[in-house]
Amino acid sequence: MMLKTILSAVKIALLVFVSLTIILGASSYQIYSRTRAEMDAETVSASRQIALTIGQVNDAVTEMDKMTQQTAANAEELNVQAEQMKGYDDKDVT
Secondary structure, three states: OHHHHHHHHHHHHHHHHHHHHHHHOOOHHHHHHHHHHHHHHHHHHHHHHHHHHHHHHHHHHHHHHHHHHHHHHHHHHHHHHHHHHHHHHHHHHO
């Protein structure tokens, strides 16, 4: 039942397309080619934008990784210094 509805919709869309083609006085090939060319150009443009965005995300993740590693190194250094100071406190008490 649903397939019949879809096929009917496609037939109607094709009839509208053909009618508009005749009304506009252009061949269906020209309309299809123009539309296809525009879609291709939009796809290329979108692909470039996506690639640029992925590059920016990659750069941000790399920077975050560097900051995380630096923070871990700083925390380790603080831990070492805290242990050393704890040792000084223990010596002062005795």
